[in-house]
Every structure is written in structure tokens, then in C-alpha cells.
Amino acid sequence: MKILVTGGLGFIGSHTVVELQNQGFEVVVIDNLSNSSLKVLDGIKAITGIDTVFENLDLREKEKVQDFFKRHNDISGVIHFAASKAVGESVENPLLYYENNINTLVYLLQELQQKQEASFIFSSSCTVYGQAEKMPITEDASVQPAMSPYGNTKQIGEEIITDTAKVTNINAILLRYFNPIGAHPSTEIGELPLGVPQNLVPFITQTAFGLRKELSVYGDDYPTPDGTAVRDYIHVVDLAKAHVIALQRLLNKKNLNKVEIFNLGTGTGSSVLEVIQSFEKVSGQKLAYKIVGRREGDVISAYANTDTANNVLGWKAASTLDEAMASAWKWEQKIRKQ
Numbered sequence: 001m002k003i004l005v006t007g008g009l010g011f012i013g014s015h016t017v018v019e020l021q022n023q024g025f026e027v028v029v030i031d032n033l034s035n036s037s038l039k040v041l042d043g044i045k046a047i048t049g050i051d052t053v054f055e056n057l058d059l060r061e062k063e064k065v066q067d068f069f070k071r072h073n074d075i076s077g078v079i080h081f082a083a084s085k086a087v088g089e090s091v092e093n094p095l096l097y098y099e100n101n102i103n104t105l106v107y108l109l110q111e112l113q114q115k116q117e118a119s120f121i122f123s124s125s126c127t128v129y130g131q132a133e134k135m136p137i138t139e140d141a142s143v144q145p146a147m148s149p150y151g152n153t154k155q156i157g158e159e160i161i162t163d164t165a166k167v168t169n170i171n172a173i174l175l176r177y178f179n180p181i182g183a184h185p186s187t188e189i190g191e192l193p194l195g196v197p198q199n200l201v202p203f204i205t206q207t208a209f210g211l212r213k214e215l216s217v218y219g220d221d222y223p224t225p226d227g228t229a230v231r232d233y234i235h236v237v238d239l240a241k242a243h244v245i246a247l248q249r250l251l252n253k254k255n256l257n258k259v260e261i262f263n264l265g266t267g268t269g270s271s272v273l274e275v276i277q278s279f280e281k282v283s284g285q286k287l288a289y290k291i292v293g294r295r296e297g298d299v300i301s302a303y304a305n306t307d308t309a310n311n312v313l314g315w316k317a318a319s320t321l322d323e324a325m326a327s328a329w330k331w332e333q334k335i336r337k338q
């Protein structure tokens with residue numbers, strides 16, 4: 001079975017390509033290298049032994065997307081990772097985000113709706129829940145007004161797919177990721193943030209490596225056990241495996257609804273200080289950090305109820321926070337040595 005993975009050289013996409021190839025799927029990757037590098041193909045090959053078919057294509061170019069599907073008319077499923085993902089940048093340049101995250105989605109669906117049947121997996125985010133009233137968050141928690149243009153593209157994306165699936169042969173699964181972290185245990189692939197990382201874990205590993213002076217912990221006055229904000233950090237390999245299982249579910253079509261939504265998290269909330277402690281434990285070194293004010297737009301707490309993913313998909317995150325932090329640290333040390 002031939003599967004198109006858009007954004008397949010990115011952080012989550014590359015790990016998913018590996019898991020797909022491990023399960024015998026034939027993968028074609030589209031990526032415009034806007035947030036990734038060709039070296040990722042070597043990393044994937046080092047793990048799976050496969051030369052991945054790759055097209056350097058910008059999905060904003062509609063004619064190129066049409067041409068791609070003409071040349072690859074035997075695609076059975078699409079996993080759509082390609083998007084811009086920096087919350088702050090989306091506030092500065094909303095139209096870049098609406099073009100890159102919405103137009104690209106529309107062009108893909110326009111091609112898929114011409115097929116007799118199509119399976120589509122969308123990278124959504126727990127950001128759609130905003131500050132949920134109840135923890136852990138279930139999939140039926142209400143979607144809150146988006147706090148950034150980036151978050152809005154995920155909500156609009158979910159709506160576009162839902163509206164389209166109703167009237168076409170497309171079956172879709174919307175995966176709402178919590179906080180993906182870590183790297184492949186082989187250290188052949190991992191996260192490659194450009195510039196100063198906005199996310200907690202790469203900031204921690206870069207600080208420990210000496211690239212940053214200290215970590216700023218955004219707020220210790222939240223109504224949480226230790227005052228710092230709580231998130232659900234999931235190992236990227238667990239997340240990648242969930243995509244393969246979701247794809248198999250779409251292709252098998254057993255008891256399938258047109259659109260299904262799954263939270264992908266571990267079910268456990270960890271505070272910023274707990275993440276730092278985990279890092280210190282697995283790395284054996286102290287981290288330099290200081291407490292500063294809250295970051296605008298941050299929610300207090302977000303962690304997943306994973307019952308639906310456990311029971312319907314038959315998937316459960318296997319790695320602990322310590323294991324994920326250890327893999328992130330191993331990866332940071334490896335890329336800095338290159």
C-alpha cells in the first residue's frame with residue numbers, strides 16, 4: 001500500500017515514516033524543506049534500510065499538487081503533517097499560517113475527493129480545547145475560541161475535513177496531539193528546531209549543552225501542585241506508532257465513522273518543574289533555570305483522557321517521561337557532535 005506523508009521530513013513525520021516502513025507500507029514523502037533537511041532521509045535509511053521516495057514540493061502550489069496525484073494515482077492514504085507550527089510567528093504573520101495550513105489542506109482534499117475512496121489523517125492539537133474545564137480532557141470537551149492564528153488553523157482544518165468527509169468518499173481521523181517530545185532511540189532522527197526553541201524540552205537540552213544560558217520557567221503561580229503549568233508529554237515514537245494504527249483502522253474500515261477524533265497523550269500531566277527534575281535525573285546534571293512571569297496565551301493545565309485511543313484504536317503510549325527525556329538528551333548530544 002502506498003501512503004503519502006506530507007511534512008514527512010519533519011519531527012513527527014520522520015518518526016512516522018520509520019514506523020510505516022517498519023510495518024511494510026510503501027511511503028512517498030512530500031516536504032518543501034521549510035523546517036527540515038534532506039539529511040533526515042539518511043537518518044530514516046539508517047534505521048529502516050529503505051531509500052524513501054521523496055518529492056521536494058511546496059503544497060501551496062496547487063498545480064504541483066494536482067500533478068503529483070496524476071503521477072501517483074495509486075495512493076491509498078494520506079497522513080498530513082505539513083504545516084507551520086510556531087504559535088508566536090502565527091500572531092506576527094497570520095496570513096502565512098492561513099495560507100500554509102489551510103490552502104494546502106484544501107488542495108490535498110480536492111485531489112482525494114476525486115478518488116473512489118480515500119483515507120486521511122490530520123495532525124491536530126490539544127490546543128483546540130483551550131483551557132478545558134475538566135482534566136483529563138476527553139474528546140467531547142468543547143472546542144474553545146482559538147488563542148492564536150496557528151490554533152485557529154487546526155480548528156478550521158478539523159471543520160474543513162469534517163464538512164468534506166460528509167459529502168465525499170473520504171474517511172478521516174483527526175489526531176489531537178498533546179506535547180510530543182524525544183527522539184528515535186537510534187538517534188538517527190529527532191527534533192531540529194530552527195533558532196531559539198520555543199518549546200520546553202529542546203530549550204532544556206540546549207541549555208544543558210551550553211547553547212543557552214538558562215531556562216526561563218514561565219510562571220510558578222498557577223493553581224497546580226507546584227505552581228508551574230502542567231502538560232502531557234508524549235514520546236514521539238509512541239505518537240508515530242499511533243499514526244500507523246490509525247491508518248490501519250481507516251484502511252480496514254471496520255466499524256468506522258466518517259470522521260473520528262482521538263487524543264494522543266500519555267494520560268499523565270507533568271509540571272514544568274517535574275520535567276526539569278526528570279531531565280536532571282536522566283542526564284545526571286543540574287539545569288540552570290529561573291522563574292519568570294507567565295507566558296501569554298499559555299493554559300494552566302492540559303492532559304489527555306486516552307480511553308478512546310486505548311479502547312477504539314487499541315493504542316497506548318508505552319514510554320515514560322524519563323525515557324522520553326533521556327532520548328531527547330541523547331539526541332541533543334549527538335547532533336552537537338556532528
Ligand SMILES: NC(=O)c1ccc[n+]([C@@H]2O[C@H](COP(=O)([O-])OP(=O)(O)OC[C@H]3O[C@@H](n4cnc5c(N)ncnc54)[C@H](O)[C@@H]3O)[C@@H](O)[C@H]2O)c1
Nearest residue numbers: 007010011012031032033034035036058059082083123125
Ligand atoms: N510538535 C508539536 O508540538 C505539535 C503539536 C500538535 C500538533 N502538531 C502538528 O503536527 C504536524 C507536524 O509537526 P512537527 O512538529 O513534525 O513539525 P515540523 O515543522 O517538524 O514538520 C512539518 C514539516 O512540514 C514541512 N512543510 C511545511 N509547510 C510545507 C508546505 N507548504 N509544503 C510541503 N512541506 C511543508 C516542513 O518543512 C516540515 O518538514 C504539524 O501539522 C503541527 O502543526 C505539532
Ligand SMILES: O=c1ccn([C@@H]2O[C@H](COP(=O)(O)OP(=O)(O)O[C@H]3O[C@H](CO)[C@@H](O)[C@H](O)[C@H]3O)[C@@H](O)[C@H]2O)c(=O)[nH]1
Nearest residue numbers: 125126127177178179198199200203216217218229295298
Ligand atoms: O522556555 C520555556 C518553554 C516552555 N515553558 C513552559 O513549558 C510548558 C510547555 O510549553 P511548550 O513546550 O511551548 O508547549 P505548549 O505551549 O504546551 O504548546 C505545544 O503543544 C501544543 C499542544 O500540542 C501545540 O499546539 C503547540 O504548537 C506546541 O508548541 C508550558 O507551560 C510553557 O509555559 C517554559 O516554562 N519555558
